[in-house]
Amino acid sequence: MACVDLFCGAGGLTHGFILEGLPVVAGIDLDPACRFPYEENNGQAKFVERDISKITIDELEALFDDAELRILAGCAPCQPFSTYAQRYELDGKDGKWGLLYQFARLAKGSMPDVITMENVPTVAKHEVFRDFVDTLERLGYEVWYDVVDSSRYGVPQMRRRMVLLASKYGSIEMIPPTHAKPKTVRQAIRRLRPLSAGESAPRDKLHVASTLSEKNLERIRVSKPGGTWRDWPKNLVADCHRADSGRTYPGVYGRMEWDKPAPTMTTQCYGFGNGRFGHPEQDRAISLREAAILQSFPRDYAFIPKDGEVSFKVLGRLIGNAVPVDLGRAIARSINQHLASVAYR
Known part of the structure; x- marks a missing residue:
């Protein structure tokens, strides 16, 4: 065979x-x-x-x-x-x-x-x-x-x-x-090392979170698991969402919920503003490793050599398209x- x-x-x-x-x-x-x-x-x-x-x-x-x-x-x-x-x-x-x-x-x-x-x-x-x-x-x-x-x-x-x-x-x-x-986000990623935005785990280069601007740090701090940008104070709502054309996109800038499955992983799942890709409780987007685990890749699945460079764009594409x-x-x-x-x- x-x-x-x-x-x-x-x-x-x-x-x-x-x-x-x-x-x-x-x-x-x-x-x-x-x-x-x-x-x-x-x-x-x-x-x-x-x-x-x-x-x-x-x-x-x-x-x-x-x-x-x-x-x-x-x-x-x-x-x-x-x-x-x-x-x-x-x-x-x-x-x-x-x-x-x-x-x-x-x-x-x-x-x-x-x-x-x-x-x-x-x-x-x-x-x-x-x-x-x-x-x-x-x-x-x-x-x-x-x-x-x-x-x-x-x-x-x-x-x-x-x-x-x-x-x-x-x-x-x-x-x-x-x-x-369904398996939940909690069951999948709760045991991974906590990270701050922009931080990388010392023993796993793929467990790395993208950086956040000061504005987005403010936004994620007031974001509720399963909530939307509509929960934010008005001064944090993006101009594009204030317009009529943006009011129908509540799924961006959102946190996942611990006890539900994750949303669909995309090629840009490492970005807080690209979907409901905020960590349920840590003030950051999910890491590349967390995204891979949510795609049911084994925890030790190697995406780059030990001396390889982490590219969010490239690895996001590989993980999201899998x-x-x-x-x-x-x-x-x-x-x-x-x-x-x-x-x-």
Whole structure:
């Protein structure tokens, strides 16, 4: 058995697969920053730094080598399918929107036994997704897809995602939720060392909080867990929020709540002003390590070498774009249960 992970990023999906016993032989991504965390944390899995559109069928076949059972997985970059992006990009066949067509091209050329894809829920509204499903069905795959709540699979975060599963061997679907109650922020990060804004933990370079201006320090000090900037004194409310156009954005400049799941981690989850990313009680935004843990990465998952430089922008991108590890585990478990129930040889 062998799996290839397209658009692998820092390895969230791959790591989940490996933890569930699905061997991943390679991950492909265009971002060179993914190489270290992908290879450092995922055993023998090889990182291939390539544009997916340039990967040939022969190259993909070579990665699968002589595996008797092949799994093709991937999460095409989701920003083109987000609600925000829809206001600016309308043509689903060009640019990043077209990456799902490249996924379909590789699936058609290699005909793996099982295919899985993860993305934002709104991808289902677009022609490119319908074309992807139609392609798989015409090739003879049984296709299942639905929006799942990651918090019901052990991810301490409210993250709704579209998951697709397809098989040559009959009906396949996501396993039922594994958690009756979501994991909370408290359960995930309460044991980490306290920090001040701008401080870094001495033994973990990733446990570092971004700096805050004096104004934002004043703002977070008066912010309530689960509250909004509407709770602040008027002198602290930003001009953009005073305007009519800004009154509908209460989710920025907010603190998380200890006993609820975190909000969806984004590529800018390290910034207090970028969403509800304030620590529940410390006067700072969450650290990069806390964001990674809320994405269900293990506490010791290495994102940079010991002598590497911490870049909030780069690491925020790797963490925010990742498939949560525990969602990857649930997808892998779904594939394992399906394969155990069918005569695929």
